[in-house]
Amino acid sequence: MIGVAALREGPAAARRRALAKAITLLESSLPAHRAQADALLTEALPHSGGAIRVGLSGVPGVGKSSFIESLGLHLVGQGLTVAVLAVDPSSSVSGGSILGDKTRMEKLAIEPNAFIRPSPSRGTLGGVASHTREVMRLCEAAGFDVILVETVGVGQSEVAVAGMTDCFALLQLPNAGDDLQALKKGVMELADLIFINKADLDPNAAMRARAQIVSSLRLHNQAHGAQWLPEVLQGSALSAEGVAEFWAAVQRHRAHQREAGQFEARRHAQDLAWLQERIDEGLRLAFAAHPGVAAHWPKLKDDVRAGRLAASTAARALLNEFLGEKTHG
């Protein structure tokens, strides 16, 4: 049984082992583990909330790992402790890649003040990031100052990460086709900060990309009455150029959010979204596990697929199995 004390007291190496173990407990689906995880989370909660939570996204090849390593080393150099988590929707589909291999961040991985947690290897019914919110709390209770949540450039996971962090940053390439980049602009709307990486490879292209993004964001902000105009920075993760400026921008964003009263508001909204996610996930799991539902689902699904039964009617039949005498909608 892991307690919060194990996360907060004793030698650093032991605390990190306890944290890794606690996260594994959180990710377990055994009911006994879940009860322990609940107890641990409840104990951890008063000690949580202190970190800056930063989300990082960008298409494959943009240099996310290098950037996170550079940023992590910068923060550790300033005496801060850093936890790196991953939300990886591809893990259940393509076998996964991000953070699966710690050697991608060799230097950061051996820093005593850094903690890198690979993405969970299996998908869950609860969506792309079902435990990341909880893991963040444990990292905060364990005293980490900064939590970096990495995700790949896929819509659903980016929405999820933007919805659990204080600051969501998007990494961009300077020299990719403008059109392909533009297609990602649905994601750009989520961004609080944009960092054009590998700017040293083609400084002119980077300047053009920056100007284009700034004007696009300005128009978008005008259209939506947004208060924060996302800062657009550039640099190179490999040479660490622009990384300190990036961190300064994260802090400016936080100061702005605090002054505008939006920092707490965003966290509150995120906590309520977390509650709703967990409820939805629990309902779906209980539904799928119900014997009556499990017994009838395949046949009803076939009937719906074959056009013999309206989906709404099939849903009602399954809900009746599940809810029994309960009133339902």
Place this chain on the structure above:
Amino acid sequence: MIGVAALREGPAAARRRALAKAITLLESSLPAHRAQADALLTEALPHSGGAIRVGLSGVPGVGKSSFIESLGLHLVGQGLTVAVLAVDPSSSVSGGSILGDKTRMEKLAIEPNAFIRPSPSRGTLGGVASHTREVMRLCEAAGFDVILVETVGVGQSEVAVAGMTDCFALLQLPNAGDDLQALKKGVMELADLIFINKADLDPNAAMRARAQIVSSLRLHNQAHGAQWLPEVLQGSALSAEGVAEFWAAVQRHRAHQREAGQFEARRHAQDLAWLQERIDEGLRLAFAAHPGVAAHWPKLKDDVRAGRLAASTAARALLNEFLGEKTHG
């Protein structure tokens, strides 16, 4: 009690009245009505599936109503019957606008072979389009050849409409700022067809917009290995220029989908999504209506908001109330 016969037999005016009444029945939340609606849908299902289902979206001001009226009149002129439905996420927020006022389509509204159904006036827990899928089936059973589903340029509703139609078309303006347009490109990925409306106002701008969209789509298709390159057309809804070409493109798209075996696959996937949506909605409604849940929810929500309780723990407590002795996740 309405039967399918009332939708299919007798004078046109009486059939339309029966259809309108049946839709109202579908939208009712009274349990007795729901049972009747289920029976009606089950009866209607073997007669459904025959229409071409076309989704239409575009930002306010792009001329959706004019386009739908023009297209509707074109189809009616060819001897086809047309039903126009709306998915309007704004109706519960801002009071609603689209199709709320039939006078926006004065000429189409008086055509005996057209049926225009305004969007439902209240929002539901089930999302932006909870009944539209069912209403489509009733319209099909009532013999309509074409179903046009209109929505406004808001992400969630566009995803919903693309997910319930055979062909999703996006209307674009030729002369809006490229940047603001580009921000909509997340939606453009959903489009099977794109129509640049009001092209007569600035033919050069329309040509430029068309070229830009085509090259952007081509790159995107290459990146995603898509089989259908969306056709990009232009014209003017007011003068009906390009409307016949639009309809020809819808038919080319359908022929292509059928040949590639994607037509049925898309409908099957949509039917299963419909089933899942209805289950989720039913679970949420039953959960919210449960006395134990209702009694504890406000307090637990406050605890989560205030950081006194982990959302996952609060969710578990509420799920325990709801599920009782049932096993749950």
